[in-house]
Amino acid sequence: MYRAALCLLAPTMGRNVQRSLSCLAAPAVNTKVGVIGAVFEKGQVRGDGRRIGVGDGPKVIRETGVLNHLAGLGLDVQDFGDVEENSDTKDAEIQLGPDGERHHTAVLEYNRRLAAAVSQVVKEGRVCVTLGGDHSITIGTLNGHTAAVPDQQVVVLWVDAHADLNTGAISPTGNMHGMPMAHHLRGMAQQVNRMSDGWPHPCLDAHHIVYVGLRDVDPCERELMDQMGILSFSMREVDRVGFHSVLEAALSHLKPSPSRPLHLSFDIDALDPAEAPSTGTRVRGGLTLREGLALCEAVQETGYLSALDLVEVNPSIGTGKDAAITTNAARLLLLSALAGRRT
Numbered sequence: 001m002y003r004a005a006l007c008l009l010a011p012t013m014g015r016n017v018q019r020s021l022s023c024l025a026a027p028a029v030n031t032k033v034g035v036i037g038a039v040f041e042k043g044q045v046r047g048d049g050r051r052i053g054v055g056d057g058p059k060v061i062r063e064t065g066v067l068n069h070l071a072g073l074g075l076d077v078q079d080f081g082d083v084e085e086n087s088d089t090k091d092a093e094i095q096l097g098p099d100g101e102r103h104h105t106a107v108l109e110y111n112r113r114l115a116a117a118v119s120q121v122v123k124e125g126r127v128c129v130t131l132g133g134d135h136s137i138t139i140g141t142l143n144g145h146t147a148a149v150p151d152q153q154v155v156v157l158w159v160d161a162h163a164d165l166n167t168g169a170i171s172p173t174g175n176m177h178g179m180p181m182a183h184h185l186r187g188m189a190q191q192v193n194r195m196s197d198g199w200p201h202p203c204l205d206a207h208h209i210v211y212v213g214l215r216d217v218d219p220c221e222r223e224l225m226d227q228m229g230i231l232s233f234s235m236r237e238v239d240r241v242g243f244h245s246v247l248e249a250a251l252s253h254l255k256p257s258p259s260r261p262l263h264l265s266f267d268i269d270a271l272d273p274a275e276a277p278s279t280g281t282r283v284r285g286g287l288t289l290r291e292g293l294a295l296c297e298a299v300q301e302t303g304y305l306s307a308l309d310l311v312e313v314n315p316s317i318g319t320g321k322d323a324a325i326t327t328n329a330a331r332l333l334l335l336s337a338l339a340g341r342r343t
């Protein structure tokens with residue numbers, strides 16, 4: 001969607017971006033927050049069979065003290081604890097789905113339980129913050145979010161180096177952390193292997209999602225994005241026209257509103273590896289931390305943020321310093337998205 005992205009950007013380039021973004025910021029920001037830990041990592045598989053480590057993401061993000069910090073800023077923060085994996089699948093051998101999806105049943109069963117937890121938090125009127133865990137957890141978070149607001153249409157800002165639009169039939173690895181978005185798109189309903197009762201049911205059309213930060217998209221994913229007309233802004237667009245023009249265009253396209261609650265799904269690998277080294281699928285040339293914070297602040301200012309995923313923080317990758325840099329980046333992203341603050 002390179003051409004479409006530039007066409008959408010052309011009318012906005014050169015404007016006062018802060019002024020045009022502020023026109024989206026009419027409602028009061030929701031200061032009630034509910035936090036869930038998604039301690040799940042079967043969406044990706046190591047070749048040597050050892051555990052990945054990304055399941056420790058919720059723990060190390062909480063240990064930064066960010067939840068207490070948010071509460072100290074006046075937010076009503078409730079931590080609902082972790083959604084754990086069932087004991088009968090936690091240590092199970094790799095089970096392949098119909099098209100070679102690794103841990104297919106375990107991923108979907110976990111996400112069904114996660115969806116129920118997310119739905120409950122949203123129904124309580126809280127912004128649901130889900131700390132991952134690998135990005136396969138968004139199968140559950142988006143499903144739970146949409147189930148909680150059946151009379152509304154959730155719109156999604158997906159910030160990631162990757163499109164996560166693979167299916168088992170086209171995935172180079174079979175890892176389901178590269179497949180969550182495919183499970184939600186109505187245009188791919190017949191291409192995804194679901195549970196026996198059809199769960200998860202598709203909940204998005206192509207125009208309900210915008211990608212920002214892409215720079216490692218598989219050829220089949222790119223073809224699907226073009227066929228469906230999904231709006232995407234790769235790092236090429238960011239470099240060519242500027243981050244704030246991209247951000248303005250993305251939010252203008254999604255049009256968050258009371259009937260279009262916003263779901264922000266932020267993979268920490270959207271940031272450049274210099275900003276977030278402890279993550280599993282690093283790709284150089286990503287967003288700066290300042291750009292990531294500006295995006296989160298703009299989302300918060302809309303007043304329509306209803307759910308937020310922060311995924312793929314893996315403290316087992318790199319040195320202790322690398323893990324500290326990455327978890328601090330995660331802390332700052334949460335502060336910006338929920339309180340509009342950087343300190």
